[in-house]
Amino acid sequence: MPVRLTVQELAIDDASIFSQGQPISTDKSRARSEDSRSESQPSTAPRVHAPFWQVWWKEMFCIITSIASLIAIVVVLALFDNHSLPSWPHKITLNTFLALFTTLAKGSFMLPVSIALSQSKFTWFLKPKPLNDFYVLDQASRGWLGSMKLLFRVRFKHTVAIGAILMVVSILSSPVTQLAISYPLRNDTAPREEATVLTINEINLEDFSLVNMVNMATLMASVTNTGNYEGRLPPQKASCSTGNCNFNPYQSLGVCVESVNITSELRIQAISNLTSDLTERGRKTLTPGQSAWDVGLSSKYGFIHQSELAIVLGQLDGTDTFGFLNNTSLLNTKIASFFLIYTTPLPPNETHVVADDSDDFQNMLYSIRDFDYEAREIMFHLCVQTFETKVRTAVEETYITDPLSRIDDPRKGFILGPKCTMEQSLLLCKPEQDPGDLVAYITPPNSRPTKFSASYATMFNIGVGISYTLLSSAGLSIVPNGRLWVGEFVWTWFNDVLYTEQNIFNSTRRETHLDNFFLGIASSITSDLRTTHHQFNRPGAVVIEGTPLKEIAYVHISWGWISFLAIEIVAAVLFLVIVITAQGAVSRERGPESVYVPADAKDSALATLVVLSNDCREALSDGLQPAGVLQKTSKMLQVTLRGNEFELASDTEVQSSQSGKDSLREVLTEENGLPQTGFLSRIFPSIRGWQGKHEVSR
Numbered sequence: 001m002p003v004r005l006t007v008q009e010l011a012i013d014d015a016s017i018f019s020q021g022q023p024i025s026t027d028k029s030r031a032r033s034e035d036s037r038s039e040s041q042p043s044t045a046p047r048v049h050a051p052f053w054q055v056w057w058k059e060m061f062c063i064i065t066s067i068a069s070l071i072a073i074v075v076v077l078a079l080f081d082n083h084s085l086p087s088w089p090h091k092i093t094l095n096t097f098l099a100l101f102t103t104l105a106k107g108s109f110m111l112p113v114s115i116a117l118s119q120s121k122f123t124w125f126l127k128p129k130p131l132n133d134f135y136v137l138d139q140a141s142r143g144w145l146g147s148m149k150l151l152f153r154v155r156f157k158h159t160v161a162i163g164a165i166l167m168v169v170s171i172l173s174s175p176v177t178q179l180a181i182s183y184p185l186r187n188d189t190a191p192r193e194e195a196t197v198l199t200i201n202e203i204n205l206e207d208f209s210l211v212n213m214v215n216m217a218t219l220m221a222s223v224t225n226t227g228n229y230e231g232r233l234p235p236q237k238a239s240c241s242t243g244n245c246n247f248n249p250y251q252s253l254g255v256c257v258e259s260v261n262i263t264s265e266l267r268i269q270a271i272s273n274l275t276s277d278l279t280e281r282g283r284k285t286l287t288p289g290q291s292a293w294d295v296g297l298s299s300k301y302g303f304i305h306q307s308e309l310a311i312v313l314g315q316l317d318g319t320d321t322f323g324f325l326n327n328t329s330l331l332n333t334k335i336a337s338f339f340l341i342y343t344t345p346l347p348p349n350e351t352h353v354v355a356d357d358s359d360d361f362q363n364m365l366y367s368i369r370d371f372d373y374e375a376r377e378i379m380f381h382l383c384v385q386t387f388e389t390k391v392r393t394a395v396e397e398t399y400i401t402d403p404l405s406r407i408d409d410p411r412k413g414f415i416l417g418p419k420c421t422m423e424q425s426l427l428l429c430k431p432e433q434d435p436g437d438l439v440a441y442i443t444p445p446n447s448r449p450t451k452f453s454a455s456y457a458t459m460f461n462i463g464v465g466i467s468y469t470l471l472s473s474a475g476l477s478i479v480p481n482g483r484l485w486v487g488e489f490v491w492t493w494f495n496d497v498l499y500t501e502q503n504i505f506n507s508t509r510r511e512t513h514l515d516n517f518f519l520g521i522a523s524s525i526t527s528d529l530r531t532t533h534h535q536f537n538r539p540g541a542v543v544i545e546g547t548p549l550k551e552i553a554y555v556h557i558s559w560g561w562i563s564f565l566a567i568e569i570v571a572a573v574l575f576l577v578i579v580i581t582a583q584g585a586v587s588r589e590r591g592p593e594s595v596y597v598p599a600d601a602k603d604s605a606l607a608t609l610v611v612l613s614n615d616c617r618e619a620l621s622d623g624l625q626p627a628g629v630l631q632k633t634s635k636m637l638q639v640t641l642r643g644n645e646f647e648l649a650s651d652t653e654v655q656s657s658q659s660g661k662d663s664l665r666e667v668l669t670e671e672n673g674l675p676q677t678g679f680l681s682r683i684f685p686s687i688r689g690w691q692g693k694h695e696v697s698r
Contacts, residue, residue, distance in 0.1 A: 059112035059576060066108035066569050069101045073562065077180070081557040085183065094181055094555060099174055105565060106173045109572035110166070115602050116579040117141035117150075117163045122597040122611065123582050124160075125641040128649035131620065132634040138608070144168045162575040166568060173565055180561035187244050187549035195245040195546030197238040197389060198530045199252035202540035203454040205532060207461050213528050214465025221524035222469060222517075229496055229513040233520035235387065235398050236527040240548065243394035247546035249386055249401075251444060253452045254526030255335065255462065256383035256403050257518045260323035262297065263375045266341070269294040271304070278304055295373055297322060301339050308368045309499055311342035313470050316377070318417030318432040323377040329406040331415045333382040333440060336463030338470060340378060340514075342498055346370040347505045378518055380466055381405055382459055384442050384452045385526070389546070408441045414456050418463045420471065427471065429464045462525065470521075596644040613645040 053060075080086055080094060121137040136153050137160070139146025147167035154161050205213070221233060236252075238245065271278070271292040278292070286292065286306055296302015301320075303312040316322075316337040324330055324337075345368045383405045389398040417432035435456030442452045497513045498504075533541040583597070601607040612620070620633055638649040 056580060059115055062108040062111045063569075063573055063576065066105045066572070069105035069108065070566055070569055073098060073101050073105070073177075073565070077555075077557045077562070080555045082554060084188070084552060084554055086555075095178060098177055098181060102174050102177045102565060105569065106170055109569050110170055112576045113163045113166050113572050114141045116576050117147075117160065117167075118602050119579055119583060119597075120160050120163075122601055122607075122641065123579075125639060125646060126595065128638045128640045130635050131616070131637040131639045131646070132631060134646075135631065135634060140164050140167065144171055159575070159578050162571055162578070166571055166575065170568065173568060176561055176564045178561075180558050182556045182558065183553040184556055185551045186554055187246075188552045188554075190242050190548040190550040193548035193550070194239055194241040195247070195391075195548040197247060197250065197387075197544045197546065198236060198534045199250060199542045199544055200530050200533045200538075200540050201253060201450060201452050201542055203253060203458050203462075203529060203533075204538055204540060205458070205529075205536075207457075209532075210458065210461045211465045211468075213532055214462050214525055215468045217524040217528040218466050218469040218521050221521040229516040229520070232516050233523045234396070235385075235400065235523050236530050237396055238389050238391060238398075238546065240391040240394075240396070240546070242548045242550050243391065244549040244551065245389075245391040245546045246549060247387075247389040247544065249388050250544045251384055251386050251450075251452075252526075252530060252542075253442075253454065253540075254383060254385050254529065255522045256381055256385070256405065257522040258324070258330065258379045258381065259515060259518060260377050261374070262322045262339070262377050263373065265297050265322050266373055266375050267296055267298070267302070268373060274304070274306070295341060297339055297341075297375065303341065305343075308345060308371050309343055311340070311498065313338055313340050315339075315418070315420055315467055315471055317419045319415045320417075321377065321379075324379060329410065330379065330381055332407050332410060333405045333442075333459075334416050335380040335382060335459045336416075336418055336466050337377060337379045340376045342374060343371040344374050344507065344510070345499075345504055346372065376514070380463065380522060382440060382442070382454055384444050386444070402444075404442060404444050406442065408443050408451075414438050414440075416456055416459055416463070418460055418467070420464075420467050427468060429460075429467060431460050435460065466521070466525070595641045597641070598644075611644075611646050613642075613647045615648050616646050619648060 076097060077094070086094060117137060118141040121134050121141075124133055124137060133153065136146070136150050140150035140160075140163070144167050147164035150164045151161055151168070154164075203210075238247065271294055274286060274288050274290055274292040276288045278286075278294075286304060290306060292304050292306045294302065294304045301314055301316065303310075303314075305312075316339055319331070321331070321337060322339070348368065383403045385400050386402045386404075387398055387400060389396065391397075414433075414435055416435065418429050419432050420427055420429035422428075438456045439453050440456060440459070443450070444452075497517050498510060500513075502509060530541075532538075534543075598607070616637065616639055619637055621630055639646045640649045641647075
């Protein structure tokens with residue numbers, strides 16, 4: 001009787017699936033029992049070769065289905081790439097579609113891979129191999145865990161590794177392809193929403209209304225703002241109902257301001273004993289008999305002061321100017337010009353830390369003894385401004401570019417010269433020369449045939465409205481009781497522009513705040529002019545239409561993730577072609593003995609039941625045994641395919657299978673289950689051979 005392996009004799013072994021101990025060959029099997037059967041002869045059953053398409057049509061259909069699914073995915077995703085989300089019935093989304101067709105493609109190409117791995121169970125044993133390899137290949141065809149074991153067995157050195165890798169990575173197909181779809185936000189046109197901005201091409205308000213409007217706009221711009229003039233007053237705001245709007249560059253008539261430093265024009269004279277006749281020039285705040293300073297641009301434009309902190313803002317009459325003598329184009333659009341003279345305190349010799357506390361600030365003022373002077377000329381003038389506006393998340397950004405102040409015909413220019421005097425505490429202004437019906441026309445190069453215009457009489461009224469607020473002087477004195485006294489000029493100058501705790505010794509900040517102060521006045525007047533013209537439906541009021549936008553989600557496809565599925569399908573096709581090619585080689589004669597593996601054996605359980613010869617069955621087990629026992633025994637059995645059965649390999653065959661090859665190419669070809677001639681037999685052995693030489697060279 002043949003030797004039987006029992007549970008007590010062999011423990012279940014979970015170790016490596018490589019052959020352990022000495023292989024059980026036919027020679028050793030005969031020596032175990034004198035009653036053993038003689039060696040089985042290959043079956044003489046008739047060999048039936050089914051037509052190719054009859055055998056592989058299911059696998060081909062699955063591959064075609066997989067490719068068709070991939071094409072459907074690519075076509076649909078390409079249609080919606082960079083477009084809005086589809087509106088499909090039953091709340092079906094692109095992700096649902098992608099998941100469905102990815103699953104269909106994956107299931108379609110995995111069936112041929114599984115079948116090909118099952119077919120490899122038979123062609124694997126063209127040369128002696130451990131019978132346990134049959135079990136490993138069978139498990140690999142069933143799922144990723146068995147495929148991991150197969151990869152460990154072949155160490156990526158056999159073409160069956162392609163199928164095993166596909167079985168493993170296929171679990172990532174659906175989640176990886178889902179990464180291809182994202183839904184970022186972008187702005188798109190919102191119909192029936194509002195995006196407008198008010199502009200004017202001309203100024204034609206009634207005189208009294210215009211003067212009052214400009215006066216109020218100037219006064220409002222002079223009031224302390226929350227930023228303390230760190231930034232500029234924004235221009236006229238656009239109307240945007242969605243909170244996101246785009247506007248093409250547009251133009252509007254308005255008021256601009258230019259400022260130039262004229263400190264070099266100052267004339268300064270110290271007065272040691274102020275006489276009563278000079279106090280009249282300095283108003284009621286001067287004290288006779290004390291020292292004072294007489295400072296001015298000329299005998300006509302200046303003032304006398306006794307305090308260390310003093311300012312004066314006066315109007316330049318007629319055509320007088322100190323800083324714009326050579327700028328004729330600007331003078332032709334002048335509305336009003338002012339001169340500003342102010343003291344700039346010098347830091348005391350001792351170190352002094354400026355604090356926020358008002359008492360400390362007052363103590364610092366006591367310490368001021370030295371100061372310099374600065375002077376500026378400020379000109380308000382007519383201009384055409386170009387605006388670039390966009391609104392994002394209800395926050396508007398408007399930039400003013402390329403203001404134009406050149407009239408169309410400089411030969412018809414007129415330099416407006418308003419002259420204002422105080423009579424009975426009232427400011428009375430009149431033009432030095434009557435402009436009559438003269439109109440200033442400005443035509444920007446890129447706005448033809450649009451003309452922008454304003455009469456010089458209108459420009460004069462704007463200048464009067466500005467003068468009502470700005471003309472004044474002031475001085476700050478610290479009397480013995482510690483109180484601060486400020487003259488007639490707006491407190492804003494002292495508190496927020498010139499003499500703040502941060503600005504008093506910082507000339508750069510002072511200059512920035514001064515510029516923003518006057519720019520704010522010009523911007524405030526321009527905005528009110530545009531609004532008032534539209535409120536009263538005056539000629540020249542123009543509404544600029546913008547593009548209202550709303551944030552919408554759109555489809556963005558990252559095609560690299562879709563290529564993962566495409567690579568899987570290509571690998572599946574390649575693996576199936578290799579297996580079919582190897583099967584075709586098996587169907588032909590191989591030397592004096594031929595083997596026969598029906599092409600449709602594949603994953604048939606019946607084929608598995610009958611493929612073992614009688615000797616193999618007896619050597620493996622007499623009937624059912626625990627799986628661990630069968631697995632351990634199968635690792636020790638070296639079998640090979642003869643005819644249409646697995647038979648025990650002889651010792652000579654085992655040794656020759658390892659070292660009896662005529663060439664490296666023959667070894668590699670047979671290991672991969674490929675024919676020794678043909679395209680694939682040349683490709684894969686060449687790659688393996690190159691790898692071996694490369695490893696040796698290293």
